[in-house]
Amino acid sequence: MADQSVCTLCGAPDSWKHSLVECNMARCVWALEEEETVEHLCMAQATDARDWLMTLIQSLDHGRLVKVCVTLWAIWYARRKAIHENIFQSPLSTHNFVLQFISELQAVSTEKTTKGVAGQVPRWIPPPAGLMKINVDATLSKNVARGSVAAVARDGEGNFLGASAMNLLGISDPESMEALAYREGLALASDLALHSFRLASDNANIIKSISERNLGVYGQLTEEIKARAREFRKVEFVHENRRANGDAHNLARGNVTSDADRLVWLLVSPPGMCTAFEL
Known part of the structure; x- marks a missing residue:
């Protein structure tokens, strides 16, 4: 000191x-x-x-x-x-x-151990052959009505392609924030000119809402997501474990205190995020 x-x-x-x-x-x-x-x-x-x-x-x-x-x-x-x-x-x-x-x-x-129990280290899951991968997540501030959504894109081999994070004011509903994270993932796909990709989140409710006609609290958002998804050649919406969604989760949490409305990283990853995973 x-x-x-x-x-x-x-x-x-x-x-x-x-x-x-x-x-x-x-x-x-x-x-x-x-x-x-x-x-x-x-x-x-x-x-x-x-x-x-x-x-x-x-x-x-x-x-x-x-x-x-x-x-x-x-x-x-x-x-x-x-x-x-x-x-x-x-x-x-x-x-x-x-x-x-x-x-x-x-x-x-x-x-140093012989076939020990697999560790709890976050592990990214690769997409099927021919698809890119975008992980999305959202977080809410504990003190004020604001939140952050984040998206991280990688190719099929785990190499970093791009990432984005956006802050939103006046929102306190977690499910709505998760839906907005999906919308941000599609926006990042447009920024990167992706055509076929898998969009993954650790929230299963949003995926269920996308697959059905839901006009609930965030129904309009899911309808917008489905409309935007039709602009791409192929989009797969999947649910994954939180441990496999670590990059997007950490980026959203780290950005919630930022003064910037939207941040985008292309080719060069955000500080502290690895540029490639060993598969």
Whole structure:
């Protein structure tokens, strides 16, 4: 930490807990973590760093504890870069670094075991031959009526093609946001001039609504999605496990605090997102 008693980044009184948990820079990173994990951090009230960490060791399972420790380390590193080198990285970049680091740790651990149980590392699912793949997801802000939708496109071999994220104000219905994520996926397909692709999400209700005539809360949206889908040669709507939808999920969560209305990445992936998967 800096020699000053005031945080260089936000001006609040500085301490070890402020630097790692309470500073705006740290809060934005923790906002991308699981709510249950963040609740444990908030409930640990010890003023001594060692006692605080011991409380977490006693209350968190091994997987969450490892993730918390790596995240604390990553926040500390990002904070030092910002204060001493004036180099700032986005909360999403820090979050994705943590995921990648833990993934590599798990890979090393798996290599040392003999046919162990498959790890819980997010795994992208390739599309059928001849199709591209677009994963979509949505998230809502916990504090205000706003949300973010995201789409990530890859070819059949897992190579990055493009991504987009859009912020929307005044929406608080999760299902409507998921439907808007599908619409964003079709918009990204148009940006990339794709003709035949699979559009995947971890929300099964929207797919069911698309396959039926549904004029409910988001019925007009699904009708618009079906109309836009007819503009392409072939579009397959599929439901996938959340673990297989990690890129879109993380991009949506990381973008919900952005001031930009819509962001598009073509050929070069967003910070922290891998450019290709090993199939």
